[in-house]
Amino acid sequence: MISIRQRKGVKPTEVPEDYAAQEANVKLENKLPSGGTSRRLWKLLSFMVGGTIALCIGLLTSVYLATLHENDLWFSNIKEVEREISFRTECGLYYSYYKQMLQAPTLMQGFHGLIYDNKTESMKTINLLQRMNIYQEVFLSILYRVLPIQKYLEPVYFYIYTLFGLQAIYVTALYITSWLLSGTWLSGLLAAFWYVTNRIDTTRVEFTIPLRENWALPFFAIQIAAITYFLRPNLQPLSERLTLLAIFVSTFLFSLTWQFNQFMMLMQALVLFTLDSLDMLPAAKKILNLKSDEHIFKFLKAKFGFGATRDFDANLYLCEEAFGLLPFNTFGRLSDTLLFYAYIFVLSITVMAALAVAFHNLSDSTNQQSMGQMGKCTIILKPETAYNLIHTILFGFLALSTMRMKYLWTSHMCVFASFGLCSPEIWELLLKLIHLYNPKRICIMRYSVPILILLYLCYKFWPGMMDELSELREFYDPDTVELMNWINSNTPRKAVFAGSMQLLAGVKLCTGRTLTNHPHYEDNSLRERTKAVYQIYAKRSPEDVHTLLRSFGADYVILEDSICYERRHQRGCRLRDLLDIANGHMMDGPGENDPDLKLAGHPRFCEEIKRNLPPYTAYFTRVFQNKTFHVYKLSRNNK
Numbered sequence: 001m002i003s004i005r006q007r008k009g010v011k012p013t014e015v016p017e018d019y020a021a022q023e024a025n026v027k028l029e030n031k032l033p034s035g036g037t038s039r040r041l042w043k044l045l046s047f048m049v050g051g052t053i054a055l056c057i058g059l060l061t062s063v064y065l066a067t068l069h070e071n072d073l074w075f076s077n078i079k080e081v082e083r084e085i086s087f088r089t090e091c092g093l094y095y096s097y098y099k100q101m102l103q104a105p106t107l108m109q110g111f112h113g114l115i116y117d118n119k120t121e122s123m124k125t126i127n128l129l130q131r132m133n134i135y136q137e138v139f140l141s142i143l144y145r146v147l148p149i150q151k152y153l154e155p156v157y158f159y160i161y162t163l164f165g166l167q168a169i170y171v172t173a174l175y176i177t178s179w180l181l182s183g184t185w186l187s188g189l190l191a192a193f194w195y196v197t198n199r200i201d202t203t204r205v206e207f208t209i210p211l212r213e214n215w216a217l218p219f220f221a222i223q224i225a226a227i228t229y230f231l232r233p234n235l236q237p238l239s240e241r242l243t244l245l246a247i248f249v250s251t252f253l254f255s256l257t258w259q260f261n262q263f264m265m266l267m268q269a270l271v272l273f274t275l276d277s278l279d280m281l282p283a284a285k286k287i288l289n290l291k292s293d294e295h296i297f298k299f300l301k302a303k304f305g306f307g308a309t310r311d312f313d314a315n316l317y318l319c320e321e322a323f324g325l326l327p328f329n330t331f332g333r334l335s336d337t338l339l340f341y342a343y344i345f346v347l348s349i350t351v352m353a354a355l356a357v358a359f360h361n362l363s364d365s366t367n368q369q370s371m372g373q374m375g376k377c378t379i380i381l382k383p384e385t386a387y388n389l390i391h392t393i394l395f396g397f398l399a400l401s402t403m404r405m406k407y408l409w410t411s412h413m414c415v416f417a418s419f420g421l422c423s424p425e426i427w428e429l430l431l432k433l434i435h436l437y438n439p440k441r442i443c444i445m446r447y448s449v450p451i452l453i454l455l456y457l458c459y460k461f462w463p464g465m466m467d468e469l470s471e472l473r474e475f476y477d478p479d480t481v482e483l484m485n486w487i488n489s490n491t492p493r494k495a496v497f498a499g500s501m502q503l504l505a506g507v508k509l510c511t512g513r514t515l516t517n518h519p520h521y522e523d524n525s526l527r528e529r530t531k532a533v534y535q536i537y538a539k540r541s542p543e544d545v546h547t548l549l550r551s552f553g554a555d556y557v558i559l560e561d562s563i564c565y566e567r568r569h570q571r572g573c574r575l576r577d578l579l580d581i582a583n584g585h586m587m588d589g590p591g592e593n594d595p596d597l598k599l600a601g602h603p604r605f606c607e608e609i610k611r612n613l614p615p616y617t618a619y620f621t622r623v624f625q626n627k628t629f630h631v632y633k634l635s636r637n638n639k
Helices: 017-031 033-073 080-085 089-103 107-115 135-146 155-182 185-197 212-230 237-257 261-277 294-303 312-318 329-336 339-362 368-373 383-401 403-421 424-433 439-470 478-490 501-511 524-537 542-551 575-583 605-611
Strands: 003-005 378-380 496-498 556-560 620-625 629-634
Touching (some): 033 155, 033 185, 080 089, 080 155, 080 478, 080 501, 107 135, 135 155, 155 383, 212 383, 212 403, 237 261, 261 383, 312 524, 329 339, 339 383, 339 403, 339 424, 383 403, 403 439, 478 620, 478 629, 501 556, 524 542, 524 556, 524 575, 605 629
Parallel strands (some): 003 378
Antiparallel strands (some): 556 629, 620 629
């Protein structure tokens, strides 16, 4: 039978007499003057050393990632337009609002330009602060204008250094969470080492700096650390209030900085509900107002096999690698650092303990016969451990189903695996199961195993990290630079441009021109507008395309050969295929089509327009081209 050592908010049950005696001895030792003083001094010294290491390793991680970014792009030496182009897709869109605020004559005019924006979506005035998560760009622009740093630091460096600084906070929060769970800062050190050595799978900040997740995940990590601390028993009232304040602030900032925050909040609600249902958690009231966008539900419905769809938006997500299943080679990389093996080891033992505790809590513990048989084994599952266990399981399911979400799981995997290897409860349970239990063995295992892994990581990965820091490359995209320079020099400031979402974000940032559509895809009218603009890559007549583009006020349209002749995706997932299916047209190339798809009445627009035939030149005039891009000016009136 099982005896459960209960924590705050959980029903007490009997514990073995020898275990109770051990606890009594510990309490007696704590009362002794010499033993109590030395113990307090040791704890203080350990706290100071562990805290110093946490801060240092956080800063070193930040410097390491910033150096990799500099070495990869030669960011300090390239032109300003190249720096801005390096912020790809929606990253460039977000950075453009930071730039817009800095270029405004006054802060009030900058705010007015964001609240009444008519450049992001042509022929529409939108409130960007309401539509998008750009409060962080607004806050940074205000700081840059107020602080006396303009002479010493360029705006772009203030921006990217802030993001790399948040990485220091992120790693420190992971370190602290692991430390809180295990009781030793050695666990936090191992978690940080694993985070860095698995950098490819734990973060993408070095090449997608302005991405919303890079702002949000550090605050999410702080929230998890604060909740982990809050679930510990016997907190002092002041500590409890300060922890609740940390939870509130971090949750608020997380929700403010990421458009997917509602899914994480839903996940946390499920964690708390599960733990409360299994009687593993102190009682707590959380009210969450959750809402999601329609296109996400369509995507999830199709992704998990609840019916095929021809919906353009859902298929656009389904065909993106970032929203696909987690690639199997991820586990190979995680195994090279021993992280995956350690994670599975800790997860297995913790899950077994959780099942035992849940079974006990949900069973009739008043049965006298079963109570009499207790004492053979003691299982301890702290509320904070149970909280992080359910979190990591849900993170795992999310990452396995959607690759873009792996960064939540892998970073928490570092925390959970390092905690388990340094946890006395985990080693105690394992040694008791194999009949090798001894307090000295627990101490040896919880310190020797993580130290050996740290030595292995240093031996195997330190040379590679030094090579990365010494490898110098340079940003090179002459075709895009040529396009942006041409737009700046040869088009009116109020010109409206149509094209792909990703490219138009760069146009907005580098030239300040008005867009027909953009990559922030969280609005239904914008999704409909994007689908209409993308007819430039479908089989549509020049009259239809011209009418659609002019309905959004477009003066110029940019066609990309990489989209028109796309080979990156397989048939059925190329953008032109998605448009054909949505339009009811048969796809190009060899392969089967659904029987109800029909031959289109017109050739593909992006291909046919390059032939300069009269039906096309009547509506479109080519004004720029290079190896990658073709820009056409739209006639004002149908000829």
